Amino acid sequence: MFFSVFNVLLIFHHNTSSVLPEGNKMENSEKFEHIAAHLLSKREYGSGASDLPKGFTLGSIEDVLAIQKLMIKHNGETVYGWKCMLPSNNGIITLAPLLHKPIYATKACLLKTKNNKALIEPEIAFILNKDLSALKVYTNEQIDNAVGSAHLALELIENRFSKQYEATQFEKLADGLSNQGVYIGPEISQKKAYESNNITLIVEQEGDNSFNVAGQHPGKLPQLPLYWAINFLSANGFKLEKNQVFITGSYNGLMEMEINKQIQITYDGLGKIHVKFET
Template identity: 40%
Template structure:
């Protein structure tokens, strides 16, 4: 069985290239359950040379639909101190454009080792060191007509190709950000959103994630960034043209995406 997971992981990792739109996995390595998908994710992590740089998550939709995936550290981009409020970010195109999801990232400042008993909310809150405006970088790697089902997409990281960490924001406001008015401005085009967190509470998915994965033997490390859902779904913008991202009452920054 482990060989099946390792083969699936190797195949999915090989698809993380620009422009890749692949058919569904071969039946002999295709995940058939949540557990299969999580085992493939773990095998992908073991096969990469980098560590886990973060996680994406939401509260489970159902017993058969869990939103959880590692984000690899080589794919986490940051607004550096020298860039201040403007940055360049390299990413892979998806359908010839940039696809991003505006989110908030919660960055751990303490390790949370794997634990059979898990952690209470206050322990997890204490481990969160900073909060940031963030963009999940998206790439759909299955062809639209592939017929790939949820377990395959979960194994592949649910369209994630990376994460961009923007400016730090006020912690209390981040924890309470159930709604955010968001503007994405590129040239003369402004896309405005009355953003709503998909779970209402942007921190609740972190409590679930850490306890669920911790009991599976996963340790969380200081510096890992956790995102918990987009406030306005996927936003498509162009390469090579500066974008202004505004979160009303929280902050703003500029970023230009470059194609890898």
């Protein structure tokens, strides 16, 4: 049964955990509908936590993919891209849809903060220039040709689970791995992006709070997770469309930035991001 995004979110806007039925009394399809609407409502309204009620569990990556597809459906069949990394040595997958429209190089970036700090991760973004059909296998060269541009980017982070709740990896995946959006900075050379294993990051904040860090990509090269993600998503029936954004791993993990201050982040040898974070 199809629910409009308005109706789904309205149902779960207030104290979702009190209205969800017991998970063990439900079929998986109904359970997934409830979980998808619950998690999406926390993104849209920001009230309460993403904690799943007692009895609602996710046991496999297949469960996660089913919920991600439902969240995309309830998001008006819209997905703006993906955050991804290479699978870990023990097979843990890092992949989540970007459900909010990317913010393109604005002077001010609105976001939800934690303790009046903006939580970000410095990355490189790749933007597709064409649609890629599902259920097909793509070579690295075909994926290279489907990348229209590379950009400096900042992932905007928001942990939506409560402190006392021990979310499983599957629950974190279903909730988008703490993603709240992506800030797209200036375009850079795709060739240089593909060579960017190590980058010195120079962070200058209004006032005297400035520092340098030696950034390293967790996938060795930023395009390698892109190659994996495109084929994994295609194999699992996801739409890969022109203008979708792919971010593939942070060069320095989570960083706390001041709000309401001018900030410049230099990716040495690539370019600079100028931004002010606001709530």
